[in-house]
Amino acid sequence: MLELTVMKNLMIAKPPTRAILPKTSLPQAPPRNTVGEIPLEFYKDEEHIGYDRAGRKLKKQARKDQLDSFLDRSDDPKDWHKVYDEYNDEYVELTKEEMGMISRIRQGKLPHAEVDPYQPYVDWFDWDGKGHPLSNAPEPKRRFIPSKWEAKKVVKLVRALRKGWIKLDKPKEKPRFYLMWGDDLKVNEKTANGLAYIPAPKAKLPGHEESYNPPVEYIPSEEEINSYQLMYEEDRPKFIPKKFDSLRHVPAYAEFIKEIFERCLDLYLCPRTRKKRLNIDPDSLLPKLPKPKDLQPYPTTCFLEYKGHTGAVSSISADPTGEWLLSGSRDGTVRVWEVQTGRCKKVWDVGGSVFCVAWNPNPALPVVAIAVSNDVVLLDPEVGDEEVQLNIAKLLAVQPSTSEPTENTPLISWKRHDKLRGIQLSHQQNVVRVSWHNKGDYFQTQQQSCFGTSTIKAAKSKPFPQASWPPFMFVATKMHVRVYNLAKQELSKKLITGLQEISSMALHSGGDNLILGSKGAKLCWFDMDLSVKPYKTIKNHKEDINAVAFHKSYPLFASCSDDLSTHVFHGMVYSDLMQNPLIVPLKILHGHQKGVSDIKFHPTQPWLFTAGADSVIKLFCN
Structure with missing residues (x-):
């Protein structure tokens, strides 16, 4: 070295x-x-x-x-x-x-100076008197032709190099050290024949109960000892703790020979198997999702509270401009709020518990629909200019129906509501939900069966006759969602949810994706281009889900529940049909003292309105 x-x-x-x-x-x-x-x-x-x-x-x-x-x-x-x-x-x-x-x-010289590498050469052969060389035999032919055996050897080496039998860059083996008196050679002897060696399980070590002076809680009473006799032999405890004053008072263990014999039988008769466990990193099984901070904006903080209702707020709806908010409560009142300031502009006393409120999505015709008991009331919120008010006045100036509902007459009748200055549509059953068409020309009411109502003609129409509006209608039953083609008057698709009971539904603005909330605290995302079964099922709430909602312009959706929380998600739907939707949990919003009954997104901003059973409406902003 x-x-x-x-x-x-x-x-x-x-x-x-x-x-x-x-x-x-x-x-x-x-x-x-x-x-x-x-x-x-x-x-x-x-x-x-x-x-x-x-x-x-x-x-x-x-x-x-x-x-x-x-x-x-x-x-x-x-x-x-x-x-x-x-x-x-x-x-x-x-x-x-x-x-x-x-x-x-x-310097490139020899180490020792006394060594002379250039000594004169001494020719020990005497050439004097010799006229010929020592051997005058002619050169053999084999010295002038290539060697046949060397050629075969070269071919053999080339073939070995090509097949990888000879490795020129073979790494040097490191010296392996082993214990001189170790017992690892015994394992090698057992596995030399290719047999899998599995070591025997070790005997169970004694615990506190086998002590000569065990704790009091380990010593069984006489009743417990007698109950051991009623058990099956394999269920009985193999050792009953006893207490002795000193170690020299401990007698010989009576079951020693029996336990050793049973262990020998287990080692001799019981086959051994090796359980293969997959060494997988749990993080590798989770999908790689983007960070929530990279998906902003989305609602995170409570910005404003709307207080005024005395009962639980059952439903809310925002107007298409985003300036006004409509809310209905169990106290029998409907209020119009200014979004930016929280000022209550108008209050209607509808005389009954409000199930649902819906604002017309057409900004040129700001009409609100209110579901109260068996009636749906259309009212003017008085938020537009004079021209808009004239259009609403013409719309609401309809003649009342003259016939009473019978088996052969329409199931819906309408009349003027003088107190509220609107139109009252009477149904035969309680109306639990009202939803508008995107154009604002039609709305439908949900009872035990669905009916579509035209606000232009003020006449009832079932969903099957042909119409010029979009031909698909989604109807949620207890466990399924039926998609009807209104142009062909047939059932187009039936979505299999697998949920206990559907509580809410929201449709994506693209029309191909749907989310459902259920009474079993599950949220289902349906990609109708992919399958009739859920694309994703999320169980993030602890109690029943009351409402779900999509944002019209941002890739956001949310769900609310009776567990006092609202979950906000990022839901990106791609135009490429080969790419599945991206779902990322973003934020859990809290703040209500009682369950959250309804949620709605702001039409233009990444804001979220939440209505709670504590009679408070909250606005969450980014």
Whole structure:
């Protein structure tokens, strides 16, 4: 082993002191360290480097830093003659002869000066009187043609190289060290024939109950001991703890031979199997989703509260401009709020519990529909200019129906509501939900069966006759969603939800995706281009889901529940049919003292309105 150091601007190769033994030098003393030619890596974590001839440990010396080495070179002019012997952990000073040998080796000469590589050649053969060479035989033919056997050998080597039998860049094998008296060779003997060796399970170690002085809670009573006799033999405890005053009072264990015999039977008769466990990182099973901060904006903070109702707020709806908010409550009132300030502009007393309110999505015709008991009331919120008010007045100035509902007459009748100055549409059953068409020309009411109502003609129409409006209508039953094609007057699709009971439904603005909320606290996302079964089922709420909603322009949707929370999600629907929708949970909103009954997104901003059973409406902004 050679060490290279820079001394006085010269690169000097310093071999170990044991390798330099010139003829002129005296034989050196034997090395102190007796470990032999073993790697010094074995002692890198030890405080010694080996043992001397007396068996004593050789302590490691403190290594000098660069400053100490510089001072030594400045004080001692012969310091550069010293080399470090790592086996003996000491510095050895080279003699003049050894320095001369190193200098000659660096110059490409022989180490010893007394050796002459250019001595005159002595020809020991006497050529005098010889007229011919020693052998005058002609050269054989084989010396002038290629060797046939060498060609075969070359072909064999080339074939071995091509097939990978001979590897030119084969890595060097590192020396493997093993315990001289280890028991790992026994395992190799058992697996030498290719048989899988499975070690026997270890015997159960004794616990606190097998102590001669166990705790009081481990000692059973007489009744418990008698109850053990009524158990099956495999269910009985194998050991009944007993308490002794001292260890010398403990008798011999009566069941010792029986337990040893049963263990021997288990080792002899019971086959052993090795259970294969998959070593999978749980994080690798989760889908890689973007971070919520990269998906902003979305509602995060409660910005404003709308207070005024005395009962639970059952339903809310925002106008298409985003300036006004409509709310209905169980206290029998309907209120119109200004979104920016929280000011209550108008209050209607409808005289009954309000089930649902809906604002017409057509901004040119701001009419609100209110579901109260068996009636649907159309009212003017008085939020438009004079031209809009004239259009609403013409719309609401309809003649009342003259016939009473019978088996052969329409199931819906309408009349003027003088108190509220609107139109009252009477149904035969309680109206639980009202929803408008996107154009604002039609709305439908939900009872035990569905009916579509035209606000232009003020006449009832079932969904099956042909019409110029979009031909699909979604009807949610208790466990299924039926999609009707109104142009063909047939059932187009039936979505299989697998839910306990559907409580709410929301349709994406693209028309191909649908979300459902259920009484079993589950949220289902349907991609109708993909399947009639849910694309994703999310169970994030602890109690029943009351409402779900999509945002019209932002990739957001939300759900609210009786567990006082509202969950906001990122739901991106791609135009590429080969790419599935991306669903990412964003935020959990809290703030209501009682369950959240309804939610609605702002038409143009990433804001969310929540209505609670605590009679408070909250606005969450980004």
